[in-house]
Amino acid sequence: MSTQSKTVAIIGAGPVGLAAAAHALERGLTPVVVEAGAEAGHAVRQWSHVRMFSPWEYNIDRAAERLLTAVGWNSPDPQQYPTGGELAERYLTPLAERTALKDHIRTTSRVTAISRVGFDKMKTKGREHAPFELRYQNGAGQGTLRADFVIDASGSWSSPNPAGADGLTAIGETEAQTRIAYAMPDVLGRARARYAGRKVAVLGSGHSAVGTLIDLVRLKQDEPATEAIWLVRGDRPEKAFGGGANDKLAARGELGARLAQLVADGAITVQSEFPVTHIALRENGLRIGAGSACCGRSVIVDELIVATGFRPDLSFLREMRLALDPALESAQALGPMIDPNEHSCGTVRPHGARELAQPEPGFYIAGMKSYGRAPTFLMLTGYEQVRSIVxxxxxxxxxxxxxxxVLPETGVCSLSPAAGEASACCGGPAKADVSACCAADETARATTGSGCGCASSGKAA
Known part of the structure; x- marks a missing residue:
């Protein structure tokens, strides 16, 4: 296939979007990166205070590195762990502003819709030959862009999940926005004044919730009136402790172990089995309720931090023909590999264009957005995705x-670490079966026709 004059529109100038552009440029395509923020890495900069679980060697795409090396860039120490801010300033900014990519990026341009020129979603004959049309909004108004291919690497940071346990906003959540923050605010830095000396509830059991709770305890050391209350929807808060020393991403394992110790020491108040249903502003603070408005449990706090994960923004893809997992809203083929309802191990076999291609010819979803609502995405996986797509x-x-x-063995079962568990949970990742969660599950399916059940037992095979 001749790549002459072929244009690839890439939505999002985050790590995966810029990597896609680097691979496209290297393979003779013309990338056009459309970024909603004012600069590359806009979403990453929102969590600039967070230290990553993986070192630099797992956070730099190889095609991007080749572009950077050509302009005299000095690579960071591959064994050091960057913060989000360091990732943006030392990698994403020079990649976007100093390399050949600088002329291919349009910032402050939010994509609002994508279609095929002359084709609505229902029209089929000849559809695959029509170019894509992207509409975007910027300070000058509405703009359009035509492209031969589209890679949606817009992520999901701008679409946090709500507080409601049923997937909807809790009753009163919208009206109480002045006292609610989402994801992982910088409680020790930019947002310190908001949380110092306050009673703060953190809802969620993922790594954002864990890190925020730990930071609130640190804040309490300087501001003794600060209180941290952990709201957990389920009945087993210990699941958030992770695999401890069994986790091959050591920084992640240490985070869970630290939380476990703080809970044991009484530094954090835990409210388990607390599915939030109602939120109301009161004179004495914010009332957060679980159960019926009249008879359920409730806590009164000054602030609420909702760290319940993210969901993909599919609103601008209404005219695209998509195949998504019905539960996760991930790329359909990825669903069985990453669904936390089916298994508890976190390692996902490397995958690419075959799993990410959509029924819309020439359209791909990559990066964190390709995982939908699943929380197990690793940046290095995204780099492999876009290499394969290009x-x-x-x-x-x-x-x-x-x-x-070759990914590190990051899979750990979702239980607190126990003596005698194998360091490579469930035997490591599956070798061939994309629907298997781990090697043990793959073997069990091949020999007995059913999985190993590690999700239900929580034990390493």
Whole structure:
């Protein structure tokens, strides 16, 4: 296939979007990156205070590194762990502003819709030959962009899940926005004045919730009146402690172990089995209720931090033909590999264009958005995704299918660590079966026709 004048529109100038552009440029395509924020890495900068679980060696795309090396960039120490701010300033900013990508990025341009020129969603004949049309909004008004291919790497940071346990906003949540923050606010830095000396509830059991709770305890050391209350929807808060020393991402394991110790020491008040249903502003603070408004449990706090994960923004894809997992809203083929309802191990086999291609020819969803609502995405996985996608676009089928990534064994079962559990949970990742969560599950399916059940037992196989 001739790549001459072929244009790839890439939505999002985050790590995966810029990596996609680097691979596209290297393979003779013309990338156009459309970014809603004022600069590359806009979403990453929102969590600039957070230290990543993986070191630099797992956070730099190889095609991007080649572009940077050509302009004299000095790579950070591969064994050091960057913060989000360091990732943006030392990697994303020079990649976007100093390399050949600088002329291919449009910032402050939010994509509002995508379609095929002359084709609505229902029209089929000849559809695959029509170029894509992207509409975007910026300070000058509405703009349009045409492209031969589209890679949606817009992530999900701008679409946090609400507080309501049923997936909807809790009753009163919208009206109480002045006392609610989402994801992981910088409680020790930019948002310190908001939380110092206050009673703060943190809802969620993922890593954002864990990190925020730990930071609130640190804040209490300087501001003794600060109180941290952990609201957990389920009945087993210990699931958030992770695998401890069994986690091959050591920084992540240490975070869970630290939380476990703080809970044991009484530094954090735990309210388990607390599915939030109602939120109301009161003179004495914010009333958060679980159960019926009249008879359920409730806590009164000054502030609420909702750290319940993210969901993909699909609103601008209404005219695209999509195949999504019905539960996760991930790329359909990824659903069985990452669904936390089915298994508890976090390692996902490297995957690419085959799993990420949509029924809309030439359209791909990559990066965190490809995982939908699942929380297990690793940046290095996204880099492998876009390498494979670009190979697929130019007709390099062998390159698209080839696996060029060896992930660390990050899978740990969702229980507190116990003596005697194997360090490589469930035998490590599956080797071939994309629907298997781990090697043990893959073997069990092949020999007995059913999985190993590690999700239900919580034990390493």
């Amino acid at each position: 190979a697929d676009i130019i007709g390099d089928r062998a390159g698209a299918e080839r696996v060029e990534l």
